Amino acid sequence: GAVVSQHPSRVICKSGTSVKIECRSLDFQATTMFWYRQFPKQSLMLMATSNEGSKATYEQGVEKDKFLINHASLTLSTLTVTSAHPEDSSFYICSARQVHEQFFGPGTRLTVL
C-alpha cells in the first residue's frame, strides 16, 4: 500500500508557541490530504481537507486562523498549530486518499505545557 509519513512523531512545547507538522505522501501524489485530531479513547475527528494549490476546507468549529494548513505540493501538506494551548494537546493524524483507501500517517502526539 501507499506510504504516508509525518514529522515530528512527538512534540512537547510551551503554551503560546507554534508547532508545524509535516505530512508527506512518499510514493504517490495526493491532490487531497486530510487532517484529523484524536483525543484519548475517542474517534478521529476531521479538522480540515487540504487541497493542493488552493485553500483548505475546514470543518465546523475548527479555527482556520489557529490551525494553518498549507498544501504546497502534491506530496506535502503542513499543519501549523499557532499559539498552542494545553487544550490543543492531542494526537494529530494526516491521511491521503488513493482511490477508495485512505492511508494514514503515523501521527504526531502534541503535548502543550
Next chain:
Amino acid sequence: GQSLEQPSEVTAVEGAIVQINCTYQTSGFYGLSWYQQHDGGAPTFLSYNALDGLEETGRFSSFLSRSDSYGYLLLQELQMKDSASYFCAVGVRNYGQNFVFGPGTRLSVLP
C-alpha cells in the same frame, strides 16, 4: 450531517469469531470502510465495501447492506494481536470525498 453507531466494547476469546456492527445515517454515501487502530498507532485500512454483500480478506470479512444503512466486520480465528479499536468509516461525496469515522469499538481478545 452524518452519524454512525458502533458498540463501544466487545470481548472475545482466542480462536472465536466476533462481529462488529456499524449503522450509519448520511447523505452522499458511496462506501463503507473498516480500520484497525492499536493503542498509540495510526489507523490501518482493513476493507472497503461499495456494493451490498460480503467481502472476504483472510480472517477478516466485511458486509454491507445499503438499503439497511448497515454493515459489519467479521473477525475469525481471533488472535491476541487482534486486540485493538476498530472504526467503521463512511465515504461521503463532500470536500474531496472524505471518510467520516464512527466512534470505534474496542475489541479485547482474552486467552
